Amino acid sequence: MSEVASVQLDKVGKTYPGGAAVIREVSLDIADGEFCVFVGPSGCGKSTLLRMIAGLEDISSGEIRIGGRRVNELAPSERNVAMVFQNYALYPHMDVAANLGFGLRLAGYSRADAASRVKRVAEMLQIDALLDRKPASLSGGQRQRVAIGRALVRDPGVFLFDEPLSNLDASLRTQTRLEIARLHRDYGRASTIYVTHDQVEAMTLADRMVLLRAGPGAGELSVAQVGTPLALYHEPCSLFVAGFLGSPKMNLLSATVVSLAPDAVRARLAGGSEITLAVQPGVAAVGDAVTLGFRAEHLRLGDATSPNTLPCQVQWLEHLGDLSYAYLADASGAKIVVRLLEGSRARVGDQVHLVLPAEHGHVFDRAGVALVRCGGRT
Amino acid sequence: MGKPDKPVALSRASQPGGRSRGVSEVLEAPAHPSELWASAPATGSWPAARRATPMPIVLKKNQRWRVIAMHAVLLGFIAITLLPMLMILSISLRPGNFAGGSLIPSAISFEHWQLALGFPTQDADGNWTQPPFPVLRWIGNSIKVALISASAILLLSITSAYAFARLRFAGQRGLLTALLLLQMFPAVLALVAIYAIFDRIGELVPWLGLNSHWSLALAYTGGVAQYIWLIKGYYDSVPRELEEAAAVDGATRWQAFVYVLLPLAKPILAVVFVLSFLAGMIEYPVASVLLQAEDQLTLAIGSRLFLFDQRYLWGDFAATAILAGLPLTAMFMLTQRWLVSGLTAGGEGTRCVGRTTPAPRDLSRLRRARCWWWRTGCSRRQPRGLAASPAGRRA
Numbered sequence: 017m018s019e020v021a022s023v024q025l026d027k028v029g030k031t032y033p034g035g036a037a038v039i040r041e042v043s044l045d046i047a048d049g050e051f052c053v054f055v056g057p058s059g060c061g062k063s064t065l066l067r068m069i070a071g072l073e074d075i076s077s078g079e080i081r082i083g084g085r086r087v088n089e090l091a092p093s094e095r096n097v098a099m100v101f102q103n104y105a106l107y108p109h110m111d112v113a114a115n116l117g118f119g120l121r122l123a124g125y126s127r128a129d130a131a132s133r134v135k136r137v138a139e140m141l142q143i144d145a146l147l148d149r150k151p152a153s154l155s156g157g158q159r160q161r162v163a164i165g166r167a168l169v170r171d172p173g174v175f176l177f178d179e180p181l182s183n184l185d186a187s188l189r190t191q192t193r194l195e196i197a198r199l200h201r202d203y204g205r206a207s208t209i210y211v212t213h214d215q216v217e218a219m220t221l222a223d224r225m226v227l228l229r230a231g232p233g234a235g236e237l238s239v240a241q242v243g244t245p246l247a248l249y250h251e252p253c254s255l256f257v258a259g260f261l262g263s264p265k266m267n268l269l270s271a272t273v274v275s276l277a278p279d280a281v282r283a284r285l286a287g288g289s290e291i292t293l294a295v296q297p298g299v300a301a302v303g304d305a306v307t308l309g310f311r312a313e314h315l316r317l318g319d320a321t322s323p324n325t326l327p328c329q330v331q332w333l334e335h336l337g338d339l340s341y342a343y344l345a346d347a348s349g350a351k352i353v354v355r356l357l358e359g360s361r362a363r364v365g366d367q368v369h370l371v372l373p374a375e376h377g378h379v380f381d382r383a384g385v386a387l388v389r390c391g392g393r394t
Numbered sequence: 395m396g397k398p399d400k401p402v403a404l405s406r407a408s409q410p411g412g413r414s415r416g417v418s419e420v421l422e423a424p425a426h427p428s429e430l431w432a433s434a435p436a437t438g439s440w441p442a443a444r445r446a447t448p449m450p451i452v453l454k455k456n457q458r459w460r461v462i463a464m465h466a467v468l469l470g471f472i473a474i475t476l477l478p479m480l481m482i483l484s485i486s487l488r489p490g491n492f493a494g495g496s497l498i499p500s501a502i503s504f505e506h507w508q509l510a511l512g513f514p515t516q517d518a519d520g521n522w523t524q525p526p527f528p529v530l531r532w533i534g535n536s537i538k539v540a541l542i543s544a545s546a547i548l549l550l551s552i553t554s555a556y557a558f559a560r561l562r563f564a565g566q567r568g569l570l571t572a573l574l575l576l577q578m579f580p581a582v583l584a585l586v587a588i589y590a591i592f593d594r595i596g597e598l599v600p601w602l603g604l605n606s607h608w609s610l611a612l613a614y615t616g617g618v619a620q621y622i623w624l625i626k627g628y629y630d631s632v633p634r635e636l637e638e639a640a641a642v643d644g645a646t647r648w649q650a651f652v653y654v655l656l657p658l659a660k661p662i663l664a665v666v667f668v669l670s671f672l673a674g675m676i677e678y679p680v681a682s683v684l685l686q687a688e689d690q691l692t693l694a695i696g697s698r699l700f701l702f703d704q705r706y707l708w709g710d711f712a713a714t715a716i717l718a719g720l721p722l723t724a725m726f727m728l729t730q731r732w733l734v735s736g737l738t739a740g741g742e743g744t745r746c747v748g749r750t751t752p753a754p755r756d757l758s759r760l761r762r763a764r765c766w767w768w769r770t771g772c773s774r775r776q777p778r779g780l781a782a783s784p785a786g787r788r789a
Contacts, residue, residue: 072638093644105639109657118653119643166643176642 021083021096021173022048023069023207028078030064038064040238041078044226046207051200054211055218056228057260061238062211063102063178065228069209070099070176083173093122098167099176103183104159106151112138112162113147119170137169157188164199175200177210181217189217197221215261219245227257255384258309264341264353266309266378273304279390281379283308287347291324293377295387300379309378312341312355317362318371325369328352330362344370486712493708506713526707528689529714532696537721539607539681539692540674543614547670548663550618555625556651560637570623577619582679588613589683610684610692614674621666628662629655664732668725675722693718 023046030039038061046052054062067073069080071092080087087095098119106115113134120130138144141161151159160180167175177196181189197220200208212218218225222245229240241248241257252258258266271283274290276297283306284290293308300306318325328344331351340356354370362368379387480497488495489503505515509525516522557563558570581588589604592613596603603609632655640650656663675694682695691699693714700711726733 070642072641091646092638092641093646097642099639099642101635101639103633103635105633105635107636107640107654118640118645122644122649166639170643 021207022046022050023052023174023209024079024081024084025069026079026081028065028068028080029076030061030068030073031076038238039068039075040236042228042238043078044239044242046209046224048207049205051197051208051210051221051223052226053218053222053224054209054226054228055213055215056240057230058213060228060230062213062228065238066099066176066178066209066211069095069174070097071095096173097176098170098172098174099178100163100167100180102179104151104163106159106162106166108151111148111150112143112154115151115162116147116165116169119166123170133169137165140168141165156184157192160184160192164196168199168203173206175206175208177208179212180210181212181214193217193220215263219249219261227260229256251386251389252309252378253386255307255309255380255386258378258380258386262311264312266311267315267352269308269310269350269352271306271308273300273302273306276300276302280374281306281387283379285326285346285348286350287326289326289346291326291372291377292374293379294374294390295377295379296390298387300381300387305382307380307384308372309380310352310372310376312353314373314376315352315354316371317342317354317356317360317368320369322369322371324372324374326352326372328368328370330364330366330368333362333364344368346370482712482715485708486716488709491705491707491709493706506709509710510713510717526710527696527699529693529696529717531689532691532693533718533721535607535690536675536692536694536718539611539614540671542607542611543674544667544671546611546615547618547621548667550615551621551625551666552656552659552663554618555622555629556655558622559626559629560634570626573619573622577617581613581617585679585683588680592684605685605687605690607690610681611674613680613684614670614677617670617673621670624666625659625662628659632658661732664729668729668733671725672722675718 023044025042025044027041027043028039029037029041031037042065044052054065056062064073068075069082071087071090071094075088082095082097107118110118113131116134116137117130120133125133134147135144138147141164143158143161143165146154146158146162151162154162160183163180180196181192184192196210200206200221210217210221224242225245225248226242227240227248228238229236240260241253243251248257249261252261252266255268259268269285271285271291273281274284275282279294279296280292281295281297281300282290282292285308291308320327326346328346330342331345332343333356334341334343338358340358340360342354342356342360342362344352344354346352352370356362375390378389381387484495484497484499485493486506487502487504488499489501489505505517505523508515509523510529512525512528512530514522514524558566592602592604592606592609595609596606600606601608602612636654636658637645637650640654641647645653675692677692678694681692682698685691685695688696688699697711697714697718700707700714
């Protein structure tokens with residue numbers, strides 16, 4: 017039994033010899049038993065960060081601690097971690113039992129000991145019937161299980177998953193996602209770090225989500241926001257986070273501040289309509305250019321008498337069965353997506369009045385930083 | 395064309411027999427690691443799916459004539475290839491030492507074979523002929539030198555190829571290029587130097603001087619460069635993640651090399667061993683300079699002694715030549731399983747446009763295959779399924 021391991025990252029950075037800084041000052045504290053997901057657009061360095069924790073990439077600055085112990089200089093084998101690779105990386109020349117037992121064999125377990133542990137894990141993952149098969153004769157889902165089993169059997173303190181579901185088909189992906197969540201819950205003791213570019217995986221699995229940013233933006237750090245999935249969804253701290261999470265994407269409208277109150281900002285949209293948003297003005301001033309954000313599910317169609325409305329024309333409708341999406345354009349041509357519930361009578365070409373609820377509005381200043389919302393769930 | 399071609403399905407029976415046999419051999423051979431690595435969700439085990447050999451493509455009507463013409467050309471080609479072999483066999487079985495004559499000897503005599511195997515023979519007049527040369531001893535010498543040099547080459551090349559494929563060090567590219575360039579100079583050009591060096595070494599270390607099998611093996615081992623390239627190319631096609639997984643599993647670099655990479659590279663190791671063994675067996679120039687004592691000679695130089703200026707012992711020479719081919723043939727039979735998959739690794743599991751190699755059955759084919767391998771730059775192969783750039787995968 018291994019000790020439970022928390023993972024701390026302290027201003028960890030990685031710069032390639034060419035000069036590209038892929039990871040910029042990441043500081044994180046992942047507690048025992050926590051399920052932490054790294055998510056971000058491609059090229060943001062999330063896999064690199066995971067490989068740095070595993071010890072497969074060296075780090076240029078900062079410190080990584082696992083279970084309170086500095087591991088910067090330790091080899092992967094000494095870090096008490098296990099990793100599931102995107103392509104599973106099963107050893108093609110060994111059968112499943114040998115794949116599972118490889119780490120145990122290296123660690124010097126007795127043959128009987130290793131066999132019983134392999135058997136236990138194989139039963140847990142329902143791959144005990146496959147133990148004498150070679151990886152080449154397994155299906156994608158079975159390979160995935162073997163890869164997870166190979167990580168489990170060593171009883172590590174930290175599990176690292178590098179986009180483990182991206183090679184599975186859609187239905188298998190959902191099933192395996194649930195299974196990974198269950199395994200983590202049952203296993204309990206170990207912390208898990210999971211890398212994905214799929215926000216659905218991130219939202220559903222994470223206790224805590226770390227959204228990473230791509231590209232060496234001027235002085236920007238790699239981490240855009242850290243928090244529970246719902247906190248990131250409902251209270252994005254920046255335009256980048258707001259735009260990355262959610263499907264369809266958050267509607268973003270450019271506007272100008274016209275007046276300020278202690279708990280409200282009034283802004284004029286490009287089309288001329290003025291709307292009020294329940295946010296604290298902070299450092300914003302009258303005349304500032306801002307970006308307003310509304311999620312599709314918070315918008316509804318109303319009539320001209322409602323406050324905070326924006327006249328629009330319906331351009332296209334998508335019916336998904338339980339709900340529909342309406343694609344609207346306002347007078348200035350800005351595109352807006354609205355989720356309509358069943359029974360909506362909107363037709364393509366209709367002139368409608370879109371209600372923008374003040375309490376659901378997000379306001380981002382010129383630098384893309386969110387203004388604090390009143391009654392937000394921070 | 396005047397009338398539309400009627401499609402004619404080509405059945406398996408009308409396919410060239412040799413070809414389909416070659417294909418099935420390739421399929422049964424152990425797959426290249428990157429093949430086993432297929433990442434898409436598998437719908438079944440692939441060997442079963444692949445065994446359906448004839449492609450169900452509908453073919454044009456004139457295909458039949460093309461197949462017949464192709465057979466004629468190929469049969470002619472096979473005849474040309476086999477003729478020298480049959481002639482040597484015929485000469486070795488013919489009484490007397492004549493190079494000419496009909497292919498099928500009018501009388502069969504085993505005198506040359508007896509002499510080659512070291513037995514005295516008695517001719518019609520009752521005169522005894524002693525074996526002129528210790529042929530079996532020469533063959534033994536050849537095998538000894540070839541085994542030593544092939545083992546040394548294998549050990550050196552698997553490790554240095556690992557360094558070139560997996561480690562990062564200063565001057566890596568330059569060294570690789572230097573290896574490539576250096577081995578382009580034929581060893582013949584350095585004969586004088588080789589002679590002088592071993593003459594000098596012999597003064598200090600007698601067993602590593604002239605007339606020593608060890609020094610000859612050492613000289614052959616110098617040809618390791620091309621094998622380093624060959625093996626490096628194969629290593630490059632084995633996904634790095636396998637060794638990374640081993641590292642996370644607790645393996646040291648050495649353990650990952652021995653337990654993961656080497657077993658996967660088995661086919662190419664067989665290829666390298668056989669090719670370097672073969673090179674050691676048939677090498678002439680260097681051996682002719684380093685070895686002089688008659689009982690130390692290798693077969694390649696020894697057999698030249700059958701051909702005096704005044705008298706050519708063609709019959710004895712032919713019997714010796716066939717005898718010399720036997721150890722090589724045995725070695726090919728033993729390693730064929732790995733050889734086939736090693737030499738066709740490019741076509742099976744990795745991408746490289748427009749290359750197919752027949753299963754190597756004889757030496758000349760194998761040598762051709764080696765040249766082909768060389769030209770097509772085996773180091774540039776991309777494993778199927780991992781065609782995306784490393785940067786893309788890491789993102």
